[in-house]
Amino acid sequence: MLEAKEVNFAYRRGLPVLNDIACTIGDGEFVALLGHNGSGKTTLSRLFMALLHPRSGQVLVDGEDIVNYEPADLADKIGYVFQNPDLQILEDTVFDEVAYGPKAKKLTAETIKKQVEAALAATGLAELAGAYPRLLSFGQKRRLGVASALALNPRTLILDEITNGQDAIEKERMMQYLQRLNEEKGITIVLISHDMDVVRRYAKRAIVLKDGDLVYDGTPTELFGGAYAVEEWGLRRPTAAALAGSLGFTAATPEEFCRLLVRKGAED
Structure with missing residues (x-):
């Protein structure tokens, strides 16, 4: 289990990157960590890995404060895959x-x-x-x-933009593999991504950061269902949601889009 308790962080004497972040990621979850570039999502993930330490607040892994830990101390608990594989x-x-x-x-x-x-x-x-x-x-x-x-x-994998630079076949293969790890082996997946179609399809929970603040914590379906102006948070709506919006209705999934499109056609 990963926990952030009122976590604040800034690089040296710069502007704050994270502001009083409080969240818990339970064992076996599949969570998408989202936000615009510079929102603080990668910083938060590095705090969970002890690559960084908070200026105030606590970061805990399995209930233990990791303020005195180094990344090697957590290697058999948390695996971190960087955005640039090289x-x-x-x-x-x-x-x-x-x-x-x-x-x-x-x-x-x-x-x-x-x-x-x-x-x-x-x-x-x-x-x-x-x-x-x-x-x-x-x-x-x-x-x-x-x-x-x-x-x-490890019991947890943190993956930074794992689908970037992959074609559709490689992306599908990777995400299905991660889904099997999560469902069959109970490995916790924390996915940092700008690919909202991947998030909608695979993640069960989304945590959104904006300018260092936690602004949303819930399901991807609710996030993209039309109640939130996600563009203001630096997010792009999934393809189905964007197409539905252009036609004057809301849909969070391709299935819902097709169903509503058929209904709309019948009404017209």
């Missing part, structure tokens, strides 16, 4: 890249081999175990980042 590549083969974390934890060779092979198989990279990581496609590098996080068997 930032995480350190080794010369895919296998060694995924094994980096388990080796740093001084696990046995047998355990390392078992966990790395399981992570590679789960992300569809088993056949590329001997490949040079920097020559992988962008989508494969994304999956490599997830595999590296999974090799430590």
